Amino acid sequence: MNTALVILAAGMGTRMNSELPKVLHPLAGAPLLIHAMKAGFALDARACVIVTGHGAEAVAAAARDWNEDATCVVQEPQLGTAHAVAQAAPALAGFDGDVIVLYGDTPLIRAETLEAMQEARKADDIVVLGFHAADPGRYGRLVMAGDTLERIVEFKDATDQERTITLCNSGVIAADAKTLFDLVAAVGNDNAASEYYLTDIIAIARARGLSATAVTCDEAETLGINTRTELAQAEAAFQTRARAQALEDGVTLLAPDTVYFAHDTVIGRDAVIEQNVVFGPGVTVESGARIRAFSHLEGCHVSQRATVGPYARLRPGAELSEDVHVGNFVEIKNALLHEGAKANHLSYIGDATIGAGSNIGAGTITCNYDGVMKHHTEIGRGAFIGSNTMLVAPVRVGNDAMTGSGSVITTDVPDGALALGRAPQVVKPGMAVKLMDLLRARKAKKNKENN
Numbered sequence: 001m002n003t004a005l006v007i008l009a010a011g012m013g014t015r016m017n018s019e020l021p022k023v024l025h026p027l028a029g030a031p032l033l034i035h036a037m038k039a040g041f042a043l044d045a046r047a048c049v050i051v052t053g054h055g056a057e058a059v060a061a062a063a064r065d066w067n068e069d070a071t072c073v074v075q076e077p078q079l080g081t082a083h084a085v086a087q088a089a090p091a092l093a094g095f096d097g098d099v100i101v102l103y104g105d106t107p108l109i110r111a112e113t114l115e116a117m118q119e120a121r122k123a124d125d126i127v128v129l130g131f132h133a134a135d136p137g138r139y140g141r142l143v144m145a146g147d148t149l150e151r152i153v154e155f156k157d158a159t160d161q162e163r164t165i166t167l168c169n170s171g172v173i174a175a176d177a178k179t180l181f182d183l184v185a186a187v188g189n190d191n192a193a194s195e196y197y198l199t200d201i202i203a204i205a206r207a208r209g210l211s212a213t214a215v216t217c218d219e220a221e222t223l224g225i226n227t228r229t230e231l232a233q234a235e236a237a238f239q240t241r242a243r244a245q246a247l248e249d250g251v252t253l254l255a256p257d258t259v260y261f262a263h264d265t266v267i268g269r270d271a272v273i274e275q276n277v278v279f280g281p282g283v284t285v286e287s288g289a290r291i292r293a294f295s296h297l298e299g300c301h302v303s304q305r306a307t308v309g310p311y312a313r314l315r316p317g318a319e320l321s322e323d324v325h326v327g328n329f330v331e332i333k334n335a336l337l338h339e340g341a342k343a344n345h346l347s348y349i350g351d352a353t354i355g356a357g358s359n360i361g362a363g364t365i366t367c368n369y370d371g372v373m374k375h376h377t378e379i380g381r382g383a384f385i386g387s388n389t390m391l392v393a394p395v396r397v398g399n400d401a402m403t404g405s406g407s408v409i410t411t412d413v414p415d416g417a418l419a420l421g422r423a424p425q426v427v428k429p430g431m432a433v434k435l436m437d438l439l440r441a442r443k444a445k446k447n448k449e450n451n
């Protein structure tokens with residue numbers, strides 16, 4: 001089916017108490033708006049129109065950052081949800097197919113739910129997504145007659161009788177584009193809020209002899225974010241869902257409640273994720289890899305059988321090949337570690353390439369930044385980097401080369417060479433004992449003078 005998305009995201013979000021437009025607040029590492037877009041694009045949507053208003057430029061930039069083809073229109077002033085949808089009409093002129101209206105502040109709707117709405121559209125002209133609310137509060141109420149949706153009444157305009165209805169409006173609507181925009185154009189603002197309510201299109205459609213129905217989903221999916229509290233609740237709901245999905249996908253989570261996923265985390269079967277691991281955006285972990293406790297990963301790729309942590313940090317551009325070991329208190333950024341390379345303790349590896357099977361000794365640091373520019377470190381295969389080596393980039397250490405512990409390496413080390421870049425050791429026989437005697441005598445003299 002030919003589908004276009006219209007995502008409403010013009011609202012101010014006053015109750016977030018924030019400088020940031022509401023729909024740009026992150027959930028699982030991506031703006032709320034992106035979650036709505038992802039659910040919609042899972043349906044193979046042909047077009048996506050985002051109705052912006054408050055913070056329009058920032059919202060448009062975020063939308064295009066995720067999908068270059070997203071069209072943004074500005075709704076100014078914001079006169080209600082029907083008025084918002086009407087702003088999308090010119091951008092979809094000539095579009096022949098269905099429109100699904102989503103809210104930019106409602107991030108947990110599942111693609112399966114939208115598919116169920118598409119399915120229901122085969123039988124009815126308009127399909128609204130409803131949910132049975134535990135506490136219906138101020139939601140719009142769906143007035144049903146059997147399977148037919150007769151109208152939606154907003155809380156402010158509802159009678160006491162209507163307010164007892166617990167089937168509520170999520171705001172998601174699917175209809176043929178032409179039908180939708182015709183109906184929206186007929187909506188007035190004679191109501192308690194003097195707004196153009198999108199919900200009014202149902203009664204108008206019914207009066208015109210069109211059919212409408214409701215599809216329901218779990219209330220958790222329809223959670224709209226208006227406050228920081230709701231944002232935190234949505235994050236918790238997202239994490240619960242992501243953990244369940246990972247377990248179902250064959251990932252071992254030793255303590256699921258302590259693992260945090262991003263919106264796009266990909267983990268292969270039989271990978272093991274230990275306790276208290278945090279995934280930022282852009283992480284792929286392949287089958288059989290192990291991420292040990294208290295590690296933080298973002299923008300990185302961990303190949304099969306590699307192990308990471310405990311207490312490791314993989315930053316954007318960290319690429320770990322098969323059987324790589326990254327141990328405790330090791331930070332890796334923009335670096336490729338070839339097969340079987342090891343950096344097991346207390347290191348910073350940034351802007352580097354590490355050859356297969358090389359061993360990076362404890363405390364090794366790639367000094368990649370000169371205060372202005374970043375420089376690359378290249379280490380060949382089978383190299384042995386002694387503990388506490390400072391690799392002052394740009395620098396290359398060859399295949400099968402070694403550096404002595406504590407070396408500061410400032411020039412290239414040829415293949416097979418040993419480089420020592422440290423002050424030679426001096427040994428003075430008996431000097432330690434002499435020195436201690438001298439110091440103790442000085443202290444005794446001082447104590448005597450003070451008494």
Ligand code: UD1
Binds near residue numbers: 077105138139
């Ligand atoms: C709306 C529904 C209500 C439903 C509830 C679900 C209407 C009239 N009411 O109420 O039935 O139960 O959502 O959460 O549709 N927006 C714009 N431009 C506008 C107004 C709103 O883009 O002029 C956007 C908002 O940014 C938001 C969404 O539309 O993303 C919903 O608007 P909001 O004001 O929160 O509607 P509710 O009063 O919650």
Ligand code: CA
Binds near residue numbers: 224226
């Ligand atoms: Ca709302």
